[in-house]
Amino acid sequence: MNKLEEFPYQRILVLGLAKSGKAAAKLLHRSDKKVRVNDYKATPADPDVRELEQLGIEVVTGGHPLEVLDDIDLIVKNPGIPYHNPIVQEAESRSIPIITEIELASRLVKHDVIGITGSNGKTTTTTLIFQMLEESHCPAQIAGNIGNVATEVAQSMTPNETMVLELSSFQLLGIETFQPKVAVLLNIFEAHLDYHKTMDHYMGAKANIFKNQNEADYLVYNLEDPHVCRMVENAASTKVPFSTKQKVTHGAWCDESYVYFKKERIIAKQDIVLVGQHNLENILAAISAAKLGGATTEGIHQVLTTFSGVKHRLQFVKNIKDRSFYNDSKATNILATSKALSAFDKPTILLAGGLDRGNDFDDLAPYLTNVKAVVLFGETAPKLEKIAQSVGIETIEFVDNVKHATQKAYQLSEPNDVILLSPACASWDQYKTFEERGDMFVEAVHTLE
Incomplete structure (x- = not known):
């Protein structure tokens, strides 16, 4: 397995356990670094804690005592x-560098990295690129925000494999030397402002994907997005x-x-099997990155004639009595839900709601034209009700959770309707992840008759 070489730091604090923290700690330990792990929520009895301690790694749980920063280089x-x-603020005051495990992973990869970021469409585009390379017999691995911990994947990669890496703004804030051969910037929309506070800070984080690139590297970008x-x-x-709107002879169109x-x-x-105008943008981005990564036209064509979407992103679930059910639980902001709604011209019942991040939903109004009813849940239900009323939607229902929303939507539906879970909100008010929310929807659909 690959180890970190010529890594200048010796005493390292891994802050936060989870999957990426555990993988980073084990990698650093294998690379002969002195490692300390600190996690606020973990307990000494947790299996991950016990596993790391058995390796000889110090683990501090139950809080963030400032002493964990003592003698730390990184x-x-x-x-x-x-x-x-x-x-984190105390670490910054002590001038201790702070990175995410993406930086560690990038130092392990011996071949090219294709990095993908944007407010929406990352998972679909990342998956398309990976499959296009695979169909073209270009060795590749997929990792990052898509669910595969980058450091785990990178440790087992061979020198001729390309890493296709989905990147969030949170991950990109913590890089030093990360330099993808191909960077993809899909779009920018107001998102995660509870974390970033300002759009400038959010955009700055996204821009880190290309900050270390030079003229030998490629930057695939959306010509129709003014922020980008x-x-x-x-x-x-x-x-x-x-671009989906103009001919660009040095890109995809x-x-x-x-x-x-x-x-x-x-x-x-x-x-092309994948539905939706927004997915056409993702497809153009994926074609560009895949071509630059060595994919063949034949391989790209094969993927685009068979790929129908990723789980939780406009995922077709089932057709029941001529009602089509779609799981778009990964739509955690207004733009994602707007694009999902734009993909359908049939009467639609929208299931929406979730964590209240303080934003309003006015920008969703123009996309509710085909929505005949909304079924709402979570903290933002009253705000979504207001928008639905403003555009004249008469059928507005409130329920406790996604399971009940699915059942209610089916009761309201008629043949030829689309029943769409596209929450426009994060899941954390009721669910640990958007995956958990989407899985509840899928399970509920399969119980209907």
């Missing part, structure tokens, strides 16, 4: 821990735009009938 921080956390275009103006990398990369016709639009 912190590997769990991405979910905010920078206003007192222990402003962000990439001074990038040192070779820019490769994609489409006309009414076909999709192209530069001057090459890739596929007829009618042959």
